Amino acid sequence: MWKIPVASVDVSGNEEEFVVEAIRSSWISSSGAFIERFEREFGEMCDSKYTLSCANGTVALHLAVMGLGIRPGDEVIVPSMTYIATANAVAYCGATPVFVDVDPETWCLDPEALEAAITSKTRGIIAVHLLGHPADMDRINEIAAIHGVWVIEDAAEAPFAEYKGRPVGGLADAATFSFFGNKIFTSGEGGAVTFNGDQLNVRLKALRGQGMDPNRRYYFPIIGYNYRLTNIACALLCAQLERREEILSRRSGIFEQYSEQLSSIPGIHLQPVASWATLSPWMYSIVIQPDVFGHTRDELIAHLADAGIDSRPFFVPIHSLPPYRDCPVVGSMEHTNTLGQNGLMLPTYNHLASEDIDFVATTIRQMCRSQLRRAA
Template sequence: MLSRIPVASVDLSGNEEAYAVDAIRSTWISSTGAYLNRFEREFADYCQSTTSLAVCNGTVALHLALMGLDVRPGDEVLVPSLTYVATANAVRYVGAEPVFIDVDPETWCIDPDKLEAAITRRTRGIIPVHLLGHPADMDRINRVADVHGLWVIEDAAEALGAKYKGQPVGSLSHCATFSFFGNKVITSGEGGAITLSDERLATRLRALRGQGMDPNRRYYFPITGYNFRLTNLACAILCAQMERKEAILDQRRKLCERYNQQLRSIPGISLQPVAPWAEISPWMYCCMIDPDAFGGTRDELMQELAEKNIESRPMFISLHTLPPFREESRKRNEHLPVTDRLSESGIMLPTYNTLSEADQDRVVGTIAEFQRQRGRQRRVA
């Protein structure tokens, strides 16, 4: 039996264990402590923001940001349909409605040209997602937002290390949200953060994160808040991950470049586009399968990979087609052809910094062989 190649894997080979043990020995394992302070400071610096707030996951980061910006029932928020479900779920948590926008075929991120037509008097903001590590076209999105008095939250869950026109994601709008789930570039198992440079908003978010406590009067709660905090123990792991982030990013970049070189010549495969102004984060390698030219569908390829003990992932299912959202989307008469096409044909391949070249060759070899055999079968038929 061939060894299993997972689609993602965690590398904790630096100071993660030492720092976690240190946090345990210090007994500071709850939601205050030196690692938490250090992580929040380093992460804000890395994103060129003045503040970062560690929270328990990326979904909570979005939920908290929306509450901080006072989004309410009846409000509308423009989001791409091609994203992980958390982007739209968070909008629902505050009683607002996600309005789905198609993506740009050149970036796979929300299409700035499609925003204006979707704005109504109920629209409050836009959540561009830096999908698969590719930054959204923030200048054009921010311009539309400025004209209409909207806020913008970057959903940067998949994009740590990406840059837009030389500037890091996390510093390109009112605030940004990150995830540190196990498949992300840096991880604490579960975890998330918000970055921002607006001190008033930061104060409000901090209060909402910590049960609504008054920053100047302990155990007095002037507003209803939540417990959305992250632990010092998780931040110990994140501090160690931060020490190695450039090395991890480099290894993942090389891996993605190698996939590009080997897959680009296979008939029916097209690669993720990269805009000239974008530096993408090598989060999860994704390519498109054109069934006619390839000789099989994306799902058939995933099945073949699974039979060879190689895990893969389909591209995100268009959110406007999912049960919680499709009725409202239908009422708005949303047609999102680019999203639907990418959603049906995209496949994510194993991407993690410890993936060996031999295992990567096994992934590519399986894909190439499947395509060759299918091509031969079609020629014979």
Template sequence: MSMIPVNEPLLDGNELKYLEECIRTGWISSEGPFVARFEENFAARVGRKYGVAVSNGTVALEASLVALGIGCGDEVILPAFTIISCASAVVRAGAKPVLVDSDPLTWNMDVSRIESRITPRTKAIMAVHIYGLPVDMKPLLDLADRYGLHVIEDAAEAHGLTCYGAPCGSFGDISTFSFYPNKLVTTGEGGMIVTDDAGLADKCRSLRNLCFKPEKRFVHDELGYNFRMTNLQAALGLAQLERLDEFAQRKRFMGKRYSELLSGVEGLEIPLECTGYAENIYWVFGIVLKDGLQFDAERMMRQLGGKKIGTRPFFWPMHEQPVFRKMGMFDGEQYPVAERLARRGFYLPSGLAVTERQIATVCSVLADALKENAA
């Protein structure tokens, strides 16, 4: 049996046509016309006025925090269970990340725990949509409004997803996306900032381009970054965006097929199909090993890898990251749901190119491996 990779994108639309246009015209840098087209179309797709294309999702968060004026002495509330980009962006801005544990069913930030983490120094809440279901945004936005807090929506994993019927990426002051190869829309590497605030959009555009001044290019009043997206990347992204509805439908089909085949397998917790405010888009198909099993995700992943099934671990909690511990952060803090998810969760092959036959193989091999380990 050939290896079933954890992710393989689909690149069989207009990607080659648009890339050939870039090469034929010579527009391969960030000055090319596909960048503006991609920004405009992507922003419109998520119901925003402005889009700012950048080099990846991590820098999209970093630029957003700076644009909002968040810095030294400020606090930003975010989930303990997320990718390190979220917390590192806060730290690099000079602010303090304040953590919230996860909801055990959706794996997202437990919104009911946010208010207790608000202090006079809190400036923003970072809502991060995890693995296919969104954060419950309505109470989060109500809370932010009541306390006068900014909302940064990290929708990196939420292409095509909705919450209360509105597109993810349309909530709060500013939203960010990633276009890494495992996302529904990929540019290889890349990201997008979207907002309805013209001032924030202009600030992000300046920050991504070294804060060049239009009237005197090489004289700088501020220090910016080189966070630019190339025309080649934007061309790829535009072709991918044209198929987002198709890709979202395919992801949901894959998720439901996995659910059907694994629903009767002992020892597994599988993702919720829906909540009262959203339908799972199954960006990845994650599973959590139940506590009764006397082995963890790491052992199961090794075993599946030996049988040519690609997997990837869940996020490691922010308060247990060695780099932050060295910095003296999160001392003595515990987030038991996040800790459990990290140790007992992982996800299965979930790329858009995975076939129904491969899904069936994955489920069969997983069920056999669980039986072997439980014996």
């Protein structure tokens, strides 16, 4: 048992009341009032015409790429610095992910790397809003339009982030979200796809519901999937959306306190935030510069663990993982490799106490000071 876990679920609002209401209504499966309510409210918050709830963030990506017409042999450009589900959704369809580097100023897909990665096989681009920071969508959409390819926002880690004052989720052909247990808003497992296209709405609903014709029950003109979310899960999400301002404000305060405590420690670099971006405060993240801090990222993880503090390394760059080592890689991956080797996520959750943040920061500071004393 961790003294300070890396994440913890907050169900202190109307979650229990809404779940009981769903149970008593007998609508506990993939139909019900809370599904309709969640899809309506979340779509409005994302400024999208349509929202489809689904079983998790991975299948949200799978639905989106299928709905936009991906085929075996196609290529889809993705950043290598992301969770593996981004690439898996492409591979599920028999297509090939093409990996590009991230921009060091946002940690998101570098628009300047896109042009070199586009080929005659390129079908689309998945722009990941990594660690709550939106990608540069205007530039990405502009390049996509020139080359006639679609764009998906992978917003699994970034609900209610803003790009130039606009919410993510309505900035591309489609966007996907995750409501896993460590996310800002959670139903344990869950996901959503947001989009504006009328024809895409028909296609995604069919794919999500086993491929059934919406006008002819038990007639299946295509092969689909059972990717639906339950009314109980949406009850949890509806309760949390009610408290979204409170939740986002609390987590933003946690980010501010971490930044105040860590910004002066030698060898600790904070997450950059572009002037046009409003961060979604998911996991507070730092990058260790070992030659200045005096220890590696993994040594710091072990030191924090000894103090009872859980943490998480950044994702292993996907291009280096066994299933994807033979996929195209465009560019040096300098920034991706640096983040993968030195990036660290610190405990972040709604009821993380101020004194616990102080303890985490003090533990990090003491490790740095011990190295400075030895160097002296």
